[in-house]
Amino acid sequence: MLPDVVVVGAGIAGAACAEALSAAGVRVTVLDRGAPASGTTAAGEGNVLISDKAPGPELALAQASLARWPVLLESLEADVEWQAKGGLVVALSSLDALTDFASGQRAAGVRAEVVSASDALALEPGLTPSVVGGVYYPEDAQLQPVLAATALLGAVRRRGGSVLAGVTALGMRPGGVMTSVGFLPCGAVVNACGPWAGEFGAAAGAPLAVMPRRGMILVLACPLYTRVIHKVYDADYVGAVESSDADLQTSTVVESTMAGSVLVGSSRERVGFDSSLRVDVLRVLARKAVRLFPPLAEVPVIRAYGGFRPYVADHLPVIGADPRVPGLWHVTGHEGAGIGLAAGTGQLFADLFLGREPVVDPAPFRVDRDGVMV
Incomplete structure (x- = not known):
């Protein structure tokens, strides 16, 4: 079965988006040029923080994510060393x-x-x-980020999705994504490449200032x-x-x-x-x-x-559809808060993709805001 969506990047953000889509019945393939969760996710501390965020859109997303993490982990029956330590x-x-x-x-x-x-x-x-x-x-908590990303990707696999390691996404063309192993047809592509999101965005015809x-x-x-x-x-x-x-x-x-x-x-x-x-x-x-x-x-x-x-210069994640390239979505820009924000990010992305009522106001995270599109 061909995927409905290809997620480029098997870190915590890409894994959370893939899990949220697959939970809604969307067929998903996740690509990563390396091993899953081996990039930014593996270099994190696993923080799920409220304490460092001022009132505003990032705090709202953090609060949604904090509420979702325990429920999500319970539904996946995943041991990710969750500690509600404060x-x-x-x-x-x-x-x-x-x-x-x-x-x-x-x-x-x-x-x-x-x-x-x-x-x-x-x-x-x-x-x-x-x-x-x-x-x-x-309310501050902690988890083991590689275990968390692995649990999310495991859920994608159990629901019929695929996770392909060692496969590099090279760019887009109508109807799918070019990869190092050939053209992969799909309905949409999600740029979840973390610090490399600007690089893939440029290859896809939509550069970002990440x-x-x-x-x-x-x-x-x-x-x-x-x-x-x-x-x-x-x-x-x-x-x-x-x-x-x-x-x-x-x-x-x-x-x-x-x-x-x-x-x-x-x-x-x-x-x-x-x-x-x-x-x-x-x-x-x-x-x-x-x-x-x-x-x-x-x-x-x-x-x-x-x-x-x-x-990203304004310190806010980039979550949403790219207006320049049909079928291209971006989920990146979380800087050091990606682990904590991942559960809420996946939920928000799936809400936008599926046309549901968004868990938080998506406007501050849009791709076409000042300073994001190059």
Whole structure:
């Protein structure tokens, strides 16, 4: 059976769109030039965050996604190391900026609880005594991104769809998509190529201003004398996420995994597709993590990894049909929030594709907004 839709990109965004379409009875084929979930998805931390998003369209999509993830995972009977652990944002100087940010979020329906220094230390005993307080976000969660993408793609296969690894999409022509193994007829093509979405968009006749933004993560051994219970980050993180600066941005993010390791981030810089790991950046991440959690100074580093996130200048995902090429849709631009936003993104995309009432207002994510189409 020929597919109704070909999804180009087997990362978390493409997998979520394919799953949502297949659940509605659409025949789907997913292509990836590499192994499924081996690109940006494999380089993520698995964050499902509300805490770092200001009121607006991205927060609305994050809230829809947060509500959908547990229901979706239950329906798939998938173990993806889901942890509804909550997040703690801490300040080492003034709390004013954090409390103002949290106040705006609460008005948008986010649970954000201002905590004192003693409360923060009670939540995370390994924190430095220098914290002056923070904001606790009980809704923040975490999952293992490769397991999640694999579970979504598994559902596509069970419903009769296909997942083709090692197949490169080369462009479009009427009635289908050109690939490295020949022409594949289909009714529509979804560009879910993440940081490479601009590249495939250009090949399909619809270039996008999507750029790679590189990030690096340290993985530490399991600390025996302290635990990191929540996702913990400092007040600089939100500013780094929202920054459009191409230069290096770093902030402290520390969290544990169900495997027992500790992940330390985060960094952001626009350096093209330069995949080299920079030791100087890793040193900055390590120093900042120890400043926040002094006991981590004695914990050995297991490894470091990095990857590219799909950056758009206005920091909003691109979700919708391309007005320039009939049958071409785009789902990209989530930058470092793609794991958390994936469930809601898949639902929104399927709503638009099938003509259903959209789960959130799709207008802010449209392809033809300022600064997206080249």
